[in-house]
Amino acid sequence: MRGMPRHVAFVMDGNGRWAAQRLLPRTAGHMAAEAAVIDVIEAAHTAGVEWLSLYAFSTENWRRPAVEVDVLMRLVRRAIRKHALALHMRGIRCRFLGVTDPRIPPWLARDIADLMVLTRDNRRMTLTVAFDHGGRRDIVEAARSLIRDGVPPEEVTEESFARHLPHPDMPEVDLVIRTSGEQRISNFMLWQVAYAEWMFPPVLWPDFRAAHFRECLDTYQRRDRRFGGVQVPTVTGKGL
Amino acid sequence: MSDAASAETDDGTTPTGPADPLGPGSMLYELSHQARWGLVATRAIVLEAAHPQIGAALITNSTFVAHPWRRLHNTVISTQRMVDPDEQVRHREAARLNRLHARITGVDAEGRPFNAADPEARTWVVATLFESTVMMRRLSGQSLDGPALDRLYAEFRAFLALMEPDGGKLPPTLREFWHYYDFMVNERLENTEAVHVILDRLFTQVPAPPLLRDRPAVWAAGRALVSPVATAITVASLPETLRIRLGLSELPGTHTLMHTAYVSTRLATQLLPEAWTRLDTVMAMLDPAYAPQTGGDALSGLRSGAAKAGALLRLLTPVPGTAAVGDSTVRSAARFFSEVLDQTGNGYLDWPDVAAMAREIATRLDLDAAEEDRLFTAFADWWKDLQRELDSDSDGRITGHEYAAAAAAMTSPALIKVAEVLFDVTDTDNDETIDTQEYRDLFRTAFNHNPGNGGDADNSDEQLKRSEFVRRFLNFMTGRQHSGAYDRLFAQS
Secondary structure (H helix, E strand, O other): OOOOOOEEEEEOOOHHHHHHHOOOOHHHHHHHHHHHHHHHHHHHHHHOOOEEEEEEEEHHHHHOOHHHHHHHHHHHHHHHHHHHHHHHHOOEEEEEEEOOOOOOOHHHHHHHHHHHHHHOOOOOEEEEEEEEEOHHHHHHHHHHHHHHOOOOHHHOOHHHHHOOOOOOOOOOOOEEEEHHHOOOOOOOOOOOOOOOEEEOOOOOHHHOOHHHHHHHHHHHHHHHHOOOOOOOOOOOOOOO | OHHHHHHHHHHOOOOOOOOOOOOOOOHHHHHHOEOOHHHHHHHHHHHHHOOHHHHHHHHHHOOOOOOHHHHHHHHHHHHHHHOOOOHHHHHHHHHHHHHHHHOOEEEOOOOOEEEOOOHHHHHHHHHHHHHHHHHHHHHOOOOOOHHHHHHHHHHHHHHHHHHOOOOOOOOOOHHHHHHHHHHHHHHHOOOOHHHHHHHHHHHHHOOOOHHHOOOHHHHHHHHHHHHHHHHHHHHHOOOHHHHHHOOOOOOOOHHHHHHHHHHHHHHHHHHOOHHHHEHHHHHHHHOOOOOOOOOOHHHHHHHHHHHHHHHHHHHHOOOOOOOOOOOOOEOOHHHHHHHHHOOOOOOEEOHHHHHHHHHHHHHHHOOOHHHHHHHHHHHHHHHHHHHHHHOOOOOOOEEHHHHHHOHHHHOOHHHHHHHHHHHHHHOOOOOOEEEHHHHHHHHOOOOOOOOHHHHOOOOOOOEEEHHHHHHHHHHHHHOOEOOHHHHHHHHOO
């Protein structure tokens, strides 16, 4: 049985459907998502996961209605302020991936910067929030950075390339969990998920809880041992 | 001279005073790096404001009421440059101050001309700093003895001589200085408007430092407690004749209060870990973007702690319930007028406001004379355009109302010229791009579209091309688009 995944990443999908099922506006789904986020952070922290990444907002999400984007921004701010101290006291280092669009309101950029400053020396677990993130953009930026540094073509290797990505100290992702049963990558940390295991539990993100997470971790640990095509538990999708 | 100075630096202070009267090892160097220098500077500025010429210059040109923290930041850095170990740095700063002062001229309310570069006025500024230092030592129970006083006086004279080609007008001996000081207090100082602006407006309405600028309520509560005390202490420490002339009565108990305050700062300076009472530390605490001139790695841990404490404080302070200030990405013309354009905070847009913007940029970028001229000329041309377009009643200044009525006229070729000159002077290596360091020099912050990385990774790959730079500047100045970077430069207190 293999050990705990070092780096777990989440595509938090299904907020909109969760709200639609209850005849609520989409924004209600985002509000309900906060509890799941906190539950997952707690569970990862308890389980000893060292790196946890959450896909909160993609570069494509800017196309959503302005009102929804605005509510999302406010929710993120509220969540940061509500949980900053708790995260810090648990020894969690918080980082953000992306966060380059000028449409991010200055007050949110400020809170994000503050949260990163506050928790930057924590080492128990690193929480990376992909916010205004696009995997391809990161790769393009890394390429630009290489070219600017004048690295000769023969010296460009996977390792040297990776050093030009944002947060180069971040290890590769071992396990990606995408909720709501959708099975797409959606431009998420493309470089880092190259060798990751994927799981697609059908539960919608606002309903996702620590128990679901533990189930995923359990499956991950057993998958390797039963390598050779054993049926995966119901909570996961078809896997590979 | 430089040999003597470097020899001095190695073995620290000597009782007779170092060969280099400024720089490390001098009393002035030590004092100007301590947080209690703030007490000296605060008292000195009241004495300066009572000087009719300086008072007029302060009232008409200074941004210290509207942007006191930015002004403090500039003053701290300037003072530290003037006592820098490298003599070249000192001379460069002195020349810069001379140019800056020479641009501040005008006529006061009674028609008397003033000029910030006037030798007599500048002598008084240095005199008030010296006397306030002596006073600070005395009130905190650390009176200076004869030789130390002589040495301190010599250092202040050297300080003034850096700026004045003829050595300045401070009397040669200490005995003559006290005569001069008494004469100034008794005969020259007046009950100026500037003094009352400082005591009534600056202290009671001082805007929040960057640390707390998103939390006006917290700041207001603290200020309500501290401001009357600060005012009382400052007033109590003024010479009695001046206090009477200013019509300021001394409240009972303020002398005790004043002594307590001064002694406390002395004890703090003596007893607390040295790093805590350094001016740099306090500045870093108040303004997370403050970058001290000197490396000082020993302090980096503490500064990091201060930055974290500041971040936590901001995160834990409740956000004002309703639509918070700054929530909108586009601000009203009225807010843009008062936050950005009206630099002196007098309710009008006039040349001193525009000059203050140019001055702020020139100071930050530490421009040489030719670049500074280009920048001021560009701003002056823009100001002429503005006057022509917006000053509907031709009174030489623009009201918020006049501005709001015709704000679109702001996009003049002259403003584009300002943007281009700003680009040129920021692009110090002339490679047609603003790189990370050049951007930081201008805005004192990292590239604002990348708040990420927590300061621990290098973002050396970011650049800004001329067209994009000009576009952003125009967006900010005309579209009234919020910009973290330009807000820091022009709007922040």
